[in-house]
Amino acid sequence: MKAKFRNSRKVGDCLVYLFIIVVLLMFFFPIFWMMSTAIKPESEYLASPPIYLPQKPTSSAFSEVYKNLLFPALSNSIIVSGLSTVLAVVVGSLAAYGFVRLNFRGRKHIMFWIFSTRMFPPVIAAIPLFLLFNRANLIDTHLGLILIYTVFNLPFVVILMYSFFQTLPKELEESAWIEGCSYLGSFFRISLPLTFPGIVASTLFSFIFAWNEFFFALIFTRTRAGTLPLAIAGLHATWGVAWGQIAALTIIITLPVITLCFVLQKQLVRGMTFGALKG
Amino acid sequence: MTLLLSLNIIPLIYSVWLAFHNWTIATRLSPPFVGVENFVKLFQDSRFGNSLLNTLVFMATAVSVEFLFGLAIALALTKRSIRGTRVFRTAVTIPMMIAPIVVGYTFRLLFHPSAGPINHFLSSVGMGWVNWIGSSKVALFSVCIADIWEWTPFMALILWSGIYSQPLDIHEAAMVDGASSWKLFRYVTLPLLTPIIMVCWMLRIVDAFRTFDIVYILTGGGPGFSSEVVSLYTYKTAFSFFKMGYAAAMSFILLIIAIIVVSQFFSKFIKQR
Numbered sequence: 001m002k003a004k005f006r007n008s009r010k011v012g013d014c015l016v017y018l019f020i021i022v023v024l025l026m027f028f029f030p031i032f033w034m035m036s037t038a039i040k041p042e043s044e045y046l047a048s049p050p051i052y053l054p055q056k057p058t059s060s061a062f063s064e065v066y067k068n069l070l071f072p073a074l075s076n077s078i079i080v081s082g083l084s085t086v087l088a089v090v091v092g093s094l095a096a097y098g099f100v101r102l103n104f105r106g107r108k109h110i111m112f113w114i115f116s117t118r119m120f121p122p123v124i125a126a127i128p129l130f131l132l133f134n135r136a137n138l139i140d141t142h143l144g145l146i147l148i149y150t151v152f153n154l155p156f157v158v159i160l161m162y163s164f165f166q167t168l169p170k171e172l173e174e175s176a177w178i179e180g181c182s183y184l185g186s187f188f189r190i191s192l193p194l195t196f197p198g199i200v201a202s203t204l205f206s207f208i209f210a211w212n213e214f215f216f217a218l219i220f221t222r223t224r225a226g227t228l229p230l231a232i233a234g235l236h237a238t239w240g241v242a243w244g245q246i247a248a249l250t251i252i253i254t255l256p257v258i259t260l261c262f263v264l265q266k267q268l269v270r271g272m273t274f275g276a277l278k279g
Numbered sequence: 280m281t282l283l284l285s286l287n288i289i290p291l292i293y294s295v296w297l298a299f300h301n302w303t304i305a306t307r308l309s310p311p312f313v314g315v316e317n318f319v320k321l322f323q324d325s326r327f328g329n330s331l332l333n334t335l336v337f338m339a340t341a342v343s344v345e346f347l348f349g350l351a352i353a354l355a356l357t358k359r360s361i362r363g364t365r366v367f368r369t370a371v372t373i374p375m376m377i378a379p380i381v382v383g384y385t386f387r388l389l390f391h392p393s394a395g396p397i398n399h400f401l402s403s404v405g406m407g408w409v410n411w412i413g414s415s416k417v418a419l420f421s422v423c424i425a426d427i428w429e430w431t432p433f434m435a436l437i438l439w440s441g442i443y444s445q446p447l448d449i450h451e452a453a454m455v456d457g458a459s460s461w462k463l464f465r466y467v468t469l470p471l472l473t474p475i476i477m478v479c480w481m482l483r484i485v486d487a488f489r490t491f492d493i494v495y496i497l498t499g500g501g502p503g504f505s506s507e508v509v510s511l512y513t514y515k516t517a518f519s520f521f522k523m524g525y526a527a528a529m530s531f532i533l534l535i536i537a538i539i540v541v542s543q544f545f546s547k548f549i550k551q552r
Binding site: 031120246257 | 351352355358367369370371372373374376377378379380381382384385386388389396428432488489491492495496509510513514517518523526527530533534537541
């Protein structure tokens with residue numbers, strides 16, 4: 001009886017392992033395919049039947065990308081995502097702190113408003129913003145894109161930091177005030193260091209959002225301020241589909257994000273659910 | 280804060296104003312007031328209805344498959360006799376960090392009718408050949424597959440952390456009482472997990488409603504309008520046909536739908552605390 005039980009358990013375990021392996025294969029195959037396309041010579045991209053491992057690996061796609069596309073796009077991406085992340089995190093955490101500590105009228109409604117901007121389809125905001133930006137000459141500038149990304153990241157930062165500040169006991173700050181700390185002083189010296197994981201998570205997610213964002217970049221930039229995702233789409237439009245270069249750019253976009261995620265594993269789950277769960 | 284509010288409210292007012300005017304390239308300097316004409320046209324526009332329906336089908340298919348898959352993965356991860364779950368967990372997070380546009384191109388390549396590995400695999404096991412992107416019957420489901428690939432890990436990870444944080448003694452008590460593993464799952468794990476499942480569903484539904492990048496890259500809404508989702512149609516109306524007033528009316532309808540969904544979600548979210 002006992003042996004039978006153990007056997008059926010073993011079979012169950014094997015099934016689970018099998019399931020895990022299948023899932024991993026499914027998740028990794030597309031990534032593998034892009035990587036192999038990036039080092040294929042042109043004749044092998046669309047060979048039929050498909051070539052799984054490139055016969056004559058080259059790095060020509062990477063050097064093409066490096067020569068033609070990388071520089072404006074990569075530096076644009078870094079400037080825009082970097083600055084908008086910093087802005088969103090600073091303003092957002094201050095606002096969240098205000099929501100937790102100060103009790104003013106209409107607090108819930110403003111929270112709802114902020115929360116909702118994150119949930120709406122971006123198309124809704126894009127149309128009026130486009131016309132306004134057009135009038136203010138902000139189309140195809142870094143500043144325009146930074147403003148948009150900041151505004152779209154703010155709700156996320158506010159909600160996440162709100163959940164972190166809520167766990168902080170008020171007494172801690174009160175004792176700091178008694179010791180002669182100002183409002184802002186206690187914020188910077190006491191509250192901020194204690195909610196550091198929250199800052200990390202919101203920075204991570206704001207950055208990834210701005211880095212990966214395509215829709216606003218498509219509408220609000222042309223040639224001067226275009227980011228990396230736009231560069232990929234541009235490759236598609238101009239010379240047919242240059243798969244090798246697309247794949248190479250794809251890897252360039254994906255690599256920093258994945259590296260960040262590996263380093264900051266712990267913060268991920270909490271960030272993803274707006275802090276609704278503790279990761 | 281003022282910046283935030285001004286960048287939120289001014290566009291909103293402006294877009295309401297637009298919705299009641301006929302803004303096109305020709306009339307852009309002084310768009311004439313047309314009242315509710317845009318909305319009337321909208322309700323007669325079969326393309327708009329079609330795109331709403333596509334969004335709904337996409338949402339239902341993608342989110343439910345993601346949920347079932349995610350739950351299965353989460354359960355596999357929590358099984359105590361399995362080793363290497365940490366590595367597995369890290370590995371499955373990768374897809375959702377990849378930019379949607381990258382996912383779009385990757386799947387375009389994978390779905391390629393003659394050179395794509397998926398068709399090659401299917402035909403080599405004798406299942407024949409599917410025109411993933413070019414057929415109006417399949418295109419929307421190809422988009423679903425790409426979305427499922429990207430977002431199943433999200434479901435899995437959240438559900439996993441939900442199961443993981445459940446108190447162990449309840450499980451043990453049920454085991455002592457002789458519950459089978461199915462019963463344990465059905466009557467203990469699942470009810471305790473319900474609030475988290477709700478959060479997952481709401482987040483994904485709202486996200487699916489916004490989906491743009493993958494559809495834009497993978498099928499462009501085609502063939503015909505067979506995979507055109509509502510955000511894509513609005514985008515095309517505004518930025519390819521430059522009918523801003525009409526598009527504003529469209530986004531106004533979207534806004535109302537979104538408000539209903541979000542306020543539902545928000546009240547649940549607040550109640551949880």
